Amino acid sequence: MTFIDTIEIDLSAGKGGDGSTSFARFAREPLAGPDGGDGGRGGDMIFAVKPDLEDLNHLAGVSRLSAEDGKPGAGGKCYGKNGSNLTVEVPAGTRVICARSGEELLKLMNAGESALLLSGGKGGKGNVKLATASMRTPHRAEDGAPGESRLVEIVYRQAAPVLVMDSTSSVGDDYYFRLYAHLSGNRPAEFYFYMRKPRIFYWSQDFRKYPVAFLPYQLRRKQSDNVKFPNLSHVYHAHILAFHAADMKAADAGAVLKRMLDELEDCERPNLEHFVAIFGGDGFGEPSSGLFDEWRRLCDNHPALSGASVSVLRVPPGGGEGRFSEFDTLLAKLAFKFAKGD
DSSP, X not given: OOOOOEEEEEEEOOOOOOOOXXXXXXXXXXXXXXXXXXXXXXXXXXXXXXXXXXXXXXXXXXXXXXXXXXXXXXXXXXXXXXXXXXXXXXXXXXXXXXXXXXXXXXXXXXXXXXXXXXXXXXXXXXXXXXXXXXXXXXXXXXXXXXXXXXXXXXXXXXXXXXXXXXXXXXXXXETOOHHHHHHHOOOGGGGGGGOSSOEEXXXXXXXXXXXXXXXXXXXXXXXXXXXXXXXXXXXXXXXXXXXXXXXXXXXXXXXXXXXXXXXXTTSOOTTOOEEEEEEESTTOOOOOTTHHHHHHHHHHHOGGGTTOEEEEEEEOSSOOXXXXXHXXXXXXXXXXXXXXXX
């Protein structure tokens, strides 16, 4: 199924119910006066985070959502029922943006968080409320007020402060995310078809847990000419971006890095503070003198990383326990302020 992270929907809160124009009549009092009740209030439009959602696929094909209208008032001073609120469930990291002005209306970052977006219309007054000393039998009632409405763009971006980019292909092990497997403890070779979209997990280190977002990028031989970075816009909330380009030839690694940075330049990244590039591993070969310094200068001077600190690491070949030890130490240091205790 296609991964959907942006969708445009016309939203409306409920209209208020109309007031009632009614007059009481009793056996011994045929003209007892007005008794029309007020209309009910329209339902509100609320957004709430649902923890197990990881996309906006449940909203696919939806062009309009409306909360329930309030019910009209009735005779006997009966008030109309209020309309039910409509709650739109979204994943953490969702922003709601006005499609016409570009104004950010809501940003929901944490599980259980909810916020009111649109208020329902007020119910109209019945004629019993409109009676005055000079007009004791009003033959009119108020109409219910319309609810607020907006054409909005709902944008989901992964909410974790650490974003790890790993490729879906490496030398000798197709569809194997080495860095993701190390941090998450999973064996993603078994779950490839579930890993083609961004995903959030927790990395455990020194009795602390770090929320990490995983972002796969597609790599094929010849790697530098056939690389794709779908969903790169999910860097939006990230403070730390780690780019894993190990296990490819040194001649290709620099070209892949530059292409990623060029595409990153076109993405919004208001929180990005640190960038870590990881090279080396099996098949990397012996780099030319000064190659890592050249890559570091590329990162330091690239507009995509303006204002961010840069680290370039080299991992040894093989899959030993200490393969990512230098990266683990650096990541724990950079991400400490985002850590959660067990």
